[in-house]
Amino acid sequence: MKTAPTPEVIDRLKKEYPDADTELEWSNPLELLVAVILSAQCTDVRVNQVTDSLFEKYRSAEDYAAAPREELEEDIRPTGFFRNKAKSIQGMARAVIEDHGGEVPRTMPELVALPGVGRKTANVILGNVFGVNEGVVVDTHVKRLSNRLGFTDEENPEKVERDLIPLVGEKDRTLFAHLLIFHGRRICKARKPLCPDCLLNDICPSAEI
DNA sequence: CTCCCGATAT
DNA sequence: ATATCAGGAG
Numbered sequence: 521m522k523t524a525p526t527p528e529v530i531d532r533l534k535k536e537y538p539d540a541d542t543e544l545e546w547s548n549p550l551e552l553l554v555a556v557i558l559s560a561q562c563t564d565v566r567v568n569q570v571t572d573s574l575f576e577k578y579r580s581a582e583d584y585a586a587a588p589r590e591e592l593e594e595d596i597r598p599t600g601f602f603r604n605k606a607k608s609i610q611g612m613a614r615a616v617i618e619d620h621g622g623e624v625p626r627t628m629p630e631l632v633a634l635p636g637v638g639r640k641t642a643n644v645i646l647g648n649v650f651g652v653n654e655g656v657v658v659d660t661h662v663k664r665l666s667n668r669l670g671f672t673d674e675e676n677p678e679k680v681e682r683d684l685i686p687l688v689g690e691k692d693r694t695l696f697a698h699l700l701i702f703h704g705r706r707i708c709k710a711r712k713p714l715c716p717d718c719l720l721n722d723i724c725p726s727a728e729i
Numbered sequence: 730c731t732c733c734c735g736a737t738a739t
Numbered sequence: 740a741t742a743t744c745a746g747g748a749g
Contacts (some may be wrong), residue, residue, distance in 0.1 A: 635748090
């Protein structure tokens with residue numbers, strides 16, 4: 521399988537989406553961490569609808585830890601998987617209090633050790649909050665576009681990440697994920713990709729025009 | 730691998 | 740009717 525040149529892809533998408541950034545709304549590390557946990561298998565639009573009021577009610581890790589489980593479940597219900605997510609958020613909050621003095625930790629091992637936090641979520645926090653780009657965020661969009669563009673043949677997200685790391689300079693990794701996510705939502709959609717409208721269709725191995 | 734959740738698009 | 744949505748745990 522051929523592969524599109526990564527720098528060219530980044531360059532073109534950067535011009536198309538100069539404002540590419542997270543579309544989750546947050547104002548501190550804990551808020552982004554909660555928003556990312558809620559974002560699993562859910563659109564960012566819906567997450568933002570929920571967090572708009574959630575973040576007024578829960579202002580600290582202590583607030584999440586102290587809440588009755590069932591009440592938190594109702595507060596996040598529209599994001600789906602609400603029982604698992606409420607359990608994750610409370611487990612995360614308690615671990616943050618117990619092990620990190622109520623502050624979101626800044627290293628990969630510490631983040632991944634939190635309940636409900638995997639490499640994808642950890643990479644989002646490290647990149648967007650702390651400017652640390654040792655890894656690459658591989659979510660459903662980054663995985664799909666990386667497969668279609670020929671950056672990797674792997675299906676497992678962690679293997680996809682290992683293939684992407686040498687292809688993307690550390691400085692570009694956070695932007696890279698945002699660019700692929702923007703393009704994935706608008707053009708390179710999962711179900712019916714709009715290849716004729718895609719600015720990468722001349723260098724994409726999967727393009728069908 | 731399955732389960733978790735439900736709104737939306739196709 | 741079914742695939743998909745900023746995944747992670749058991």
